[in-house]
Amino acid sequence: MKGPLSGYKIIEFATYVAAPSGVRILADWGAEVIKIEGPSGDDYRTNWNVYCMPGESDLYNPCFDLVGVNKRFMVVDLRTDEGREILYKLLEDAQVFVTSARDKALKKLGCDWETLHAKFPRLVYGHVRGYGENGALRDMPGYDYTAYHARSGVGGSLYEKGGSPMIGGPGFGDLQTGLALAGGIAAALVGAERTGVGDRVVVSLNAVGVYVMSLAHTAAQYGGYILPTSRRSTSNPFNSTYKTKDNKWIQFCVAAPELGYNHFMETIGRGDLKDDPRYCK
Template sequence: MTKGLEGIKIVELTSYVAAPACPRILGEMGAEIIRVEPLTGDEQRTQGPGYGMEKTELEDPAYDLSSLNKNWLSVNLKSPEGIAFVYKLIEGADIVITNYRDKALLKLGIDYDTLSKKFPHIIFGHMRGYGERGPEKDSKGYDATAYSSRGGIVMSFPQKGDDPANVPAAFGDYNAAIALTAGVLAALVNRQRTGKGDKVVVNLYHMAVWAMGVAIISRQSGAEYPRSRKEVPCPFNNSYKSKDGIWFLICNGNYNKFFEEMMTAFGLGYLVGDKELDTLEVITANGKAPYVIKLLEDAFLTRTFEEWEVVFRDHEIPYQKCHTIDDILADEECYANDILRPIHYDTYGDRVITTSPIRLKSVGDPVLRKSKPIGYHTREYLLKYGFTEGDVERMDAEGIVKCYKGPALADW
């Protein structure tokens, strides 16, 4: 039985994170990923130290995040023979994923119009910083700039009056990759019905604004961003601190429905029946939300988090401790559900890495294969596509391709 995307081929012409993370997801679903890098390699190979992570020529945990489960080719796209080889790859593929800007795509002859004429079946997935129209259409767009900064994340996440947020690197990239994955799979379904390929476009700025939808809409009614947790509209959807200094968040957005049960559970039963406090409409109108928040703050400071957990569970109140990264790394939930996967590096020892969040029953928990050095599979694919050993040696010597010449590496 065919499992997941077995038999589907993706040619990847990308750099950095957002676009490469999409084929990584498709690879975990069983697709064959043919990653084509320039002879100098993807610039993302240099980024590990900027994340505070070490790397070697053979092992790079930072790069693995968006580049597991791929086959590594290195081709000079400015060479006629190089681009001809890539066309051969695309001819036999189902999907092309890229994030090159329009000018580069046109210059190299791998833009959508060119490829769709040559290969009408091809699905073209394009990750962009900004949209195809408007003043920024030709601008470089990165996660930190197009998503976190322009998308409002940096300024909306801190508490009111605090400095801009320091958003973790590639936060928006990995979210945008999910959207591009959904788009190309939708196009793949449509091609099964029509026989024709399609163009799928996702941009980082749009992804950020989509994620900020509640803020965008509520701001038009006067809601403030950034806001203070002491002034949120719904006191039952807010963060609080326990007696032992642990921050947690409760989330029961239906304040009116659960007012009596929640207040009784929190030791504030005397408020039940108080018509000045028992609905969101009235505490919004009379400005009493901060007062209710202060009552809850004081109540939560009377017990430890462990004690409050019993109360939350007994009353089925949605809650969670506000986790640090260390908490996540130690979280049994992550390992029970293959959210974090142990992975071994000869240089760095045992680490864990995030898996993609989509699961297909036919595939199960996917096999993860670490990234490889530049050109690791170039020779293999040239031979697979009809080139001779002599062709390979000549093309490598002339700088048309780059073939890896180091020791064989374990395929895991």
Template sequence: MKGLEGIKVIDLTSYVAAPASPRILGEMGATVYKIEPATGDEYRTNAPGFGMKKTDIDDPSFDFASMNKIFVSINLKSEEGHELIEKMLADADILITSFRDKALVKLGLDWESVHERHPHLVWAQMRGYGEYGPDKNTKGFDATAYAARGGWFACLPQAGEHYQPINWPAAMGDWNASLALTAGVLAALARKDRTGEGDKVTVTLHHAALWPMQMMLGGTQFGDKWPKSRYNVTCPTNNTYQTKDGVWFIICYGSYDIFYDHTMRTIGLDDMVGNERYNKNAEINDGSGRNEEVVRIMEKQFLTKTWAEWEPIFKANEIPYEKLYLPEDILADEEVYASDILRKVHYDAFGEKAIPTSPIRLDSMGDPVLHKSRPIGYDTAEVMHEYGYSDEDIQRMDGDSVTCYHGPDLPDSVFEPSYGPRSKRD
């Protein structure tokens, strides 16, 4: 057995944060059934909004959250559609949804109802906001519940007269939240394995946004201010600087007092070594402006050499550093392909496009084998056969309780798996 082979997941989700979690589980070997209405997941229409292109067959943007899935279209409001989903839930291990509470109650798919009928089932929900606050019924998206309410838009730009909110890569918070949901699902799955009983898992975009904001929120309670200028950072040895030839980079020594002398000696500021005006982190942040003085001294020094001159100095002295990468730099980075962080996947319409893989690796699985998404309802008939429906049943229900695919034959490229350098092929 490899990874999660044999585990069945029912995916009642849309957009990114929730469906990305089943994609991760699928890369771990689980069988994932993506349930869509006849009109499909609205996310299927979003490629242009991400600066991408799509066709009816090739859609890299939809693949981001929906690779490694089986595509079934069910009208959950119909009696026979409800009967089909009930059969699938009885046979599944995990249900993941992004539906809001009122819709779940109407469909009989809320936690309490599902747990009563299927006590073995792990039930997981991605929410915009928490279950108990004033916004518990508010629709939440990555840009609203995560980036705006979580402080990212307003707090991370450079402070100053030209302040504007940051540009936010679409769904960035969704991907981060999906990892939290996956962790919760796997914990509940472990409990189910020991007790036979499913558990309820909830993750909110709002909560996931604030989890990585702990240092900012903590510092604010002690007088630190955000947004801020890079000249007013509290730790000058953990800051961005620019070289003589215009390359931006960061050095990352958060333990200022410990590494102050080593940093100053390494970058050629010997007169700063042991300087009691500047070598204590708490003292330079006493409101006197000494933190900014240190930044400007270091900035002036870094402007004396090119990146080609500074990088070997950093390496020789084990200074933690990194150049600030643009998307074009990332896509050309040997590291991302050697470690299967990005995978080049072929699309007939667009050629090779780099797709991020899940950041989780199981040795039993190796690098995940990726399978592209397919059209709405492409697998409906096949799945219904698996659950005992006859051809006559399927024909009768098609167009009402379910939607089956009746489009043109798909090219072989849609079904060709993508392998990483350490994928384990059967």
């Protein structure tokens, strides 16, 4: 069965997780993807030791495969005239180019937005950045743990008040950024079909982090919901975590306790507390 993007061709010039994971989604939807790498390859190929995995060899990394599935790979040295000509040849019948390189490198390699848009006006250009296009940090490298976790507020919301910030799961923000990239490119392809002109889709780790924290950021403006908070002082005790007798943790979520209180008590085996005025006012 053909996917919705069957017939579309994407050229990926990106490393690590965020941008490649977004392109992987587009490949899952049927697009043909060619990932080009420099002579030394994507550093993420040999990054398995970061996740404490037993690396069998420098040629095998399951986490690289996770974001590289359904792609073909090609070594192209964009530092050379010949390499750039190969890229331009690949782009002649492509609809999308995706990169995570920084502006200075892209200009030097001849694959910045202005250059490619002039050569291929219908091309959709996807760019994953650390901190967006504007501001003092626009040219800084961005990583999941810094641009997404630390600077957006995500990392400050994931631990008990008074405790230490936790180290989140690897790729947590990268993979969310990939989702945003895939959605943006899909929308841009629709626009290119309608107008005949390709657009640039810019997604940043920091902006995605701010977006997923937007409810908390909005609530914080009113002073009543400041993260990190304590599970013991939540405004709704039915939306919290509790320790069980066998020393495990369970998460409850009863968003409207005035409606779900009795059902909740039945579920946990405390039907004797149904309609108890101390708790269900």
